[in-house]
Amino acid sequence: MTKYFSVASMQDVLLAQESRTIFEKVNLEVASGEFVYLIGKTGSGKSTILKALYADLPVEDGKIIVAGYRVNHLEHAEIPFLRRKIGIVFQDFQLFTDRSVFENLAFVMRATGWIDKVAIQHRIDKILKQVGIDDLMYKMPHQLSGGEQQRVAIARALLNDPLIVLADEPTGNLDPTIANDILNVFVEINKAGTAVLMATHHHNFLKKHPARVFYCENGQVKDIDRNLVIQKMTD
Numbered sequence: 001m002t003k004y005f006s007v008a009s010m011q012d013v014l015l016a017q018e019s020r021t022i023f024e025k026v027n028l029e030v031a032s033g034e035f036v037y038l039i040g041k042t043g044s045g046k047s048t049i050l051k052a053l054y055a056d057l058p059v060e061d062g063k064i065i066v067a068g069y070r071v072n073h074l075e076h077a078e079i080p081f082l083r084r085k086i087g088i089v090f091q092d093f094q095l096f097t098d099r100s101v102f103e104n105l106a107f108v109m110r111a112t113g114w115i116d117k118v119a120i121q122h123r124i125d126k127i128l129k130q131v132g133i134d135d136l137m138y139k140m141p142h143q144l145s146g147g148e149q150q151r152v153a154i155a156r157a158l159l160n161d162p163l164i165v166l167a168d169e170p171t172g173n174l175d176p177t178i179a180n181d182i183l184n185v186f187v188e189i190n191k192a193g194t195a196v197l198m199a200t201h202h203h204n205f206l207k208k209h210p211a212r213v214f215y216c217e218n219g220q221v222k223d224i225d226r227n228l229v230i231q232k233m234t235d
Helices: 046-053 076-083 101-111 117-130 146-158 176-191 226-234
Strands: 006-017 020-031 035-039 061-066 086-089 164-168 195-200 212-217 220-224
Touching: 006 046, 006 164, 006 195, 020 046, 020 195, 020 220, 035 046, 035 176, 046 061, 046 164, 046 195, 076 086, 086 146, 101 117, 101 146, 117 146, 146 164, 146 176, 164 176, 176 195
Parallel strands: 035 195, 035 212, 086 164, 164 195
Antiparallel strands: 006 020, 006 061, 212 220
């Protein structure tokens, strides 16, 4: 019998920035191996939720647990240990522009404790094949398309075999066709057993890959039916 456990949860969480309350009483949970959308219009606070989950934003009240860590009780020195258990994918890729794809990934691996060069090479080979860009290993970022750069960013997030990938508008800078390709990459990652929480304003993804939805609106996060979300986003 398969056992399910929470890999990310927020319980009655209050989030504020610059003394302004963004969310009150956020309750959210992602189970192991689950694919979940965090949907909302631009400016609705999706990135704020993700930043709180990966300990980049102070929590005013409530409880956040991610990958077994009580996030809002972490000391600053403990944050890197949390982030080794999760993968983070940003809209703007955040690659080192002066390093090849391989060196971008190898840098992260060395920074998180990998030492053996052969093991690093094998891991990078495997992950780049998984995201479909193993032929681009020694290319520089400026030689890659936006979709290819985002695949590198996804590969980087997978290096340490995370329990969950937090993706913040990962297709926001891409045209619709490439955006759908990137969605498919996340779907395959999820099928392999990794939980995915994807923040996006692309409601059409819900038709292509139905999944549970949390909807951000007016300082609240609601677990609602995907068809209702599509209606809200197209109004």
